[in-house]
Amino acid sequence: MKKLLIITPVPTHPVGSGNAQRILAMHRLLVELGYDIHLAYIPFEAGDLDAMRKYWGDKLTVLPYNKPWKHIRVAGIPLPDRLTRQLAARGWASMHIDYFFNDDVLDSIRSINNSFKPSVVLIEYVFFSRAFSAFPSSVHRVIDTHDIFSDRHKSFLKAGLIPEWFFTTKTEERKGIGRANSVLAIQGWEAKKLNEIGKGKAAIYTVGHLAEPNPLPPPAGLNSILFLGSDNSINRQALDWFLNRVWPKVHQSSPSILLKVGGSISKNVRPAEQVVSLGHVDSLMEAYAACDLVINPAQTGSGLSIKSVEALSYARPLLTTTIGAQGLPDSGRDEAYLVVDSAQEMANKITHLANSYDEIPKIANTARLLYHNYYNNSIAQLRRALERS
Structure with missing residues (x-):
């Protein structure tokens, strides 16, 4: 060995x-x-x-x-x-x-x-x-x-x-x-x-992020949104942008949707209607199983966003920005994950998903297939890197 x-x-x-x-x-x-x-x-x-x-x-x-x-x-x-x-x-x-x-x-x-x-x-x-x-x-x-x-x-x-x-x-x-x-x-x-x-x-x-594939059953519709992250300036900026510029529009058009914020970033959440702070998340699988859409509204960042890849590993529909989609396979754009950059576009997309009950499960199934290929390609590259020894 x-x-x-x-x-x-x-x-x-x-x-x-x-x-x-x-x-x-x-x-x-x-x-x-x-x-x-x-x-x-x-x-x-x-x-x-x-x-x-x-x-x-x-x-x-x-x-x-x-x-x-x-x-x-x-x-x-x-x-x-x-x-x-x-x-x-x-x-x-x-x-x-x-x-x-x-x-x-x-x-x-x-x-x-x-x-x-x-x-x-x-x-x-x-x-x-x-x-x-x-x-x-x-x-x-x-x-x-x-x-x-x-x-x-x-x-x-x-x-x-x-x-x-x-x-x-x-x-x-x-x-x-x-x-x-x-x-x-x-x-x-x-x-x-x-x-x-x-x-x-x-x-x-x-070698992309190597989260083990744990595909969950596809959500039936859109009732809850999840943002997970640690407490750093990039995540704080992303959360502030979403809460201040996107969430009011979403809540006005779809008041029953719940936003859940988990991880250490959640300590920055101010009280707001239909916004829940989860605090530290002990089980990622349980957190993803209890949501219908994952968001990553990143406004800056230079590396792969682990939270974006992680969402795909659980076969959860992902709505992100161009920055948050860095490193994700281009073949899955707008099918396995959705990319928008303006606050109005993001709010419109969430409202559309909330009213299109067949689209959420379709995206989830495509995300599952995309991540399967992504994961296997990363393993093959890692083997090559190590076999040079």
């Missing part, structure tokens, strides 16, 4: 965020493919350690980590992090690829290599790719990118948001890509972009 080590700076629990869901889905599939998996968690982001230990058991190592707060130099002068992030966000400076990586963790990673002896190492996020330096050249190196980080801050600024998390230059991202043998892109256009950025330094594969 081949041994595969996953190194992640983000936790797998709680499971509310898209990146946690992707890592867990990847783990499930890798086990099905016959790999012995160990997870090394570098707590760059805090998580639920009790839940992680319960899930992973002795297959989990939590590594010691302190943010290094390496300074960016401007005109040769190192500036404190609170200033460099503001400068970088405006394009006046940039984070280098190892900005958040602390070399102090390398000895602990070497210890895992010596005891576990993996033949494959999969690192979540290119900006933690320096961890590859702890392994011999015989180890096959894979990066699961999740997103493209070159000039990522620009999409935030364009949407009127403050850039978050990590963003860098093409030169720095190329450096990270070059440390891997195989790189996983989460959607097709990102694979092309990463190939351009990497200039052939690594093989690029498109």
Whole structure:
């Protein structure tokens, strides 16, 4: 049995965020493919350690980590992090690829290599790719990118948001890509972009979100709408846009429809008629089974929207924007999922669906077939990426 080590700076629990869901889905599939998996968690982001230990058991190592707060130099002068992030966000400076990586963790990673002896190492996020330096050249190196980080801050600024998390230059991202043998892109256009950025330094594969297909019976009509998400600026903007510009129109024309908001984003829901805050969702299947339409009114974002793919995996009709549909197969547009961009169009579409009782089940059945093909194609690409080992 081949041994595969996953190194992640983000936790797998709680499971509310898209990146946690992707890592867990990847783990499930890798086990099905016959790999012995160990997870090394570098707590760059805090998580639920009790839940992680319960899930992973002795297959989990939590590594010691302190943010290094390496300074960016401007005109040769190192500036404190609170200033460099503001400068970088405006394009006046940039984070280098190892900005958040602390070399102090390398000895602990070497210890895992010596005891576990993996033949494959999969690192979540290119900006933690320096961890590859702890392994011999015989180890096959894979990066699961999740997103493209070159000039990522620009999409935030364009949407009127403050850039978050990590963003860098093409030169720095190329450096990270070059440390891997195989790189996983989460959607097709990102694979092309990463190939351009990497200039052939690594093989690029498109591996979409790997949520296990759990098709639910199609809804009979439209009585309830679901928005699920974690509490971040992109989701807050999307929810505000929908509640302020779309929902009043929907409620006026179809007052019996119920809007349910779940996940940590739900704490931002203000009291309103026919709007319910679900809070933390323990069972995704139950949440999807209790809705007839899933919305993703994203106004900005650079990566694949996990919530959009997840809706299809449960064979739920999805209404989203062009941004929210990024990475979904074009063949399913307007059949397996619906795309509109203006508030009036979205309100009109919901009203139309509420009055067309045969359309909701038809979309649900098409979504089921689309996701089946999407999932199988992603598995085939993942096999190819790993077989290079």
